[in-house]
Amino acid sequence: MAGRSLVEQFDGPIVDVGSGGGAPGIPLACVLPDREVVLLEAERRKCTFLESWAPPNARVVWGRAEEQELDWAGVAVAKALAQPPTAVEWCLPLVRPGGAVILWVGPSAEPDRVALAAARIAGTLEQSPPGFLVVRKTGPTPAGFPRRPGVAKKRPLA
Numbered sequence: 001m002a003g004r005s006l007v008e009q010f011d012g013p014i015v016d017v018g019s020g021g022g023a024p025g026i027p028l029a030c031v032l033p034d035r036e037v038v039l040l041e042a043e044r045r046k047c048t049f050l051e052s053w054a055p056p057n058a059r060v061v062w063g064r065a066e067e068q069e070l071d072w073a074g075v076a077v078a079k080a081l082a083q084p085p086t087a088v089e090w091c092l093p094l095v096r097p098g099g100a101v102i103l104w105v106g107p108s109a110e111p112d113r114v115a116l117a118a119a120r121i122a123g124t125l126e127q128s129p130p131g132f133l134v135v136r137k138t139g140p141t142p143a144g145f146p147r148r149p150g151v152a153k154k155r156p157l158a
């Protein structure tokens with residue numbers, strides 16, 4: 001599946017942020033059965049759906065990205081979560097230093113804005129194949145992040 005080889009470059013738990021209908025977290029959990037996958041979703045109704053389809057190595061967490069424990073995931077993935085600078089702000093705090101955020105993006109994504117946002121949260125944009133933006137976490141989440149729920153969308157960092 002798309003993104004599998006990118007995800008495999010980083011060890012540790014995988015979190016799909018804003019999993020919704022299960023993409024890309026459920027297909028990733030199926031093709032990587034030895035990896036722990038967390039399907040993180042803010043809407044309770046969608047979590048009920050995810051619970052009925054999650055394979056054994058995936059668990060569903062109902063909650064917002066901004067309210068989760070920091071610096072634990074090896075990889076955070078997200079597809080259609082929000083505008084890419086907001087998505088990277090929500091995802092990076094979950095990732096431990098050395099890990100990465102992998103965003104599934106369309107052609108309108110603006111890598112320069114993502115790089116600017118990432119730099120504020122200990123992240124650096126790496127060379128990424130078409131359709132993806134890969135941001136590596138370079139250190140612990142800085143003080144002041146994550147910002148309060150809703151702020152990243154209202155006042156993006158870039």
Ligand SMILES: C[S@@+](CC[C@H](N)C(=O)[O-])C[C@H]1O[C@@H](n2cnc3c(N)ncnc32)[C@H](O)[C@@H]1O
Pocket residue numbers: 017018019020021022023024040041042043046063064065066078079080081082090
């Ligand atoms: C457009 S859907 C995309 C779902 C799935 N990734 C896909 O590609 O089909 C975005 C999802 O992100 C969830 N979401 C939005 N903000 C979130 C946040 N801060 N934390 C966790 N989930 C969030 C929404 O509830 C929604 O289910």
